[in-house]
Amino acid sequence: MKIVLMALLFISFNGYAQLSSDQEIPPPAFSVEAASQTLQETVLKIWYDFIGHTPYIVVAISVLLLTGISSMLISKLIGNMTGRSKMRGSLRELTQRFARIIIWLFGILLASLIVFPGLTPAKALGGLGLASVAIGFAFKEIFENFFAGILLLWKYPFEKGDFIKCQAILGRVENISVRMTELRQPDGELVVVPNSFLFKNPVFVLTHENSRRMQIMTGVAYSEDAQAALPIIKKAVERCELIVKEKGVEVFLNGFGSSSMDIEVTWWADPTPLGERKSRSEVVGAIKQALDDAGIEIPFPYRTLTFSEPLPVRSVDNNKPSQ
Template sequence: MLLAAMVIFPGLTPAKALGGLGLVSVAIRFAFKEIFENFFAGIMLLWKYPFEKGDFIECESIMGKVEDISVRMTQIRRPYSELVETPNSFLFKNLVRVLTDSDFKRLTIMTGLAYSEDANESLQIVEIALTTCNTVNQDLPIEVFLNGFGDSSIVIEVIWWTDPTPLGQRKSRGKVVGAIKRALDQAGIKIPFPCRTMTFKEPLRIHQIKESSPTE
């Protein structure tokens, strides 16, 4: 083939021809580099099974449900229904969090307690409130602790286990917050909100506005 090219193109020398073939091979290698990377990454993903179809995963800014895994691309359905086709090499090179790797997910929220309230009694009321939520796994520990001193309240940390899917977590968080609020309200325990006391260097002057009579 090289000899025929030199016959057709008299100015073509072996050095030029080999140099041209080298450039072509480099161009082809770069053109197909991403395809080969995605292919081999797909083989590794299918072989090692870090996640499967139906799992919820998070990688960088992408989070959603795995709908399909091929040798080149992985289809991920995001929470707002957008379908994202992600190159396998991207998933293989970056940290992937498999949200549904276990049957339950541990959640934590913080709530406040007025400084005038009985802390130990409040902890018991909050813990009992979580036992009324059907989204809270009652076979795993429910933990309620005093976490620290806030600006306007004592901070309470509440920990429980629930469904690992994003929708299951949101539902459970909403029910737990509602149950804690109702339980503390029924017990007459205050959940404070931030308050500010303003101090002025000099007393404020209060100006009274004279009201005019209807006849004026």
């Protein structure tokens, strides 16, 4: 049997070699019908696969809908639970956002596993890790503002409605998100500040307390009794309505000015920019009125001129007729 098979193979090989030596085998001709048939079969296969996966897609969409509903309910539940406590508003909002993010990540992962049955949690997390590295390099500043916003919501002492000052920016906090903070300036303009800017620079929270210390400089002439002016100024400021009387008024001699004895006046008032302007206006008016009533001069700037040579003096007789 082996000998017969070997003989048949030998005869076939000799015949193919003879045919190849006698004529060339033409290449197969391109068929449009075959290509169309192949394309049609491919499209139909994709469509049938889609129809076959439709139940999985419907279930995945249902899972995403349930995820969104669960996210809203749990966020509302956390807000109600933390609203009864003394937790800061920004920290409560951050807790709600973290809860929503965790729920959505879990829901998206579960929906992906349903649509792609061959996908495992380990593969999904591995792909997510590689994608996060690439996205992190591409959107470095966005993620920097994101994490700065989380830290601002977590530990910074200002809330919505507070007036803050950072470098040349002064305004009332209207909204704190995980990427930016909206500030309304006293002139009404809205400033959108990246959270990384607030995190990297000193921030002055003007309304952290119910009152803030104000200060102005005034002065009396050198010819006046400066010590006698101090109680007059203090009583005048204490009679003002917009100051915080419980914290008192302080008046000190501050130094020797170019034209007057400088006097420092400090008091406490409403910390907002508008409250500061109103209080300052009232205090300045009270000090001016009190010194005027006491006959104490608030001097204009004096200038003393010194000449290197004596100036010639000429008398003029106004009764002498002009020629």
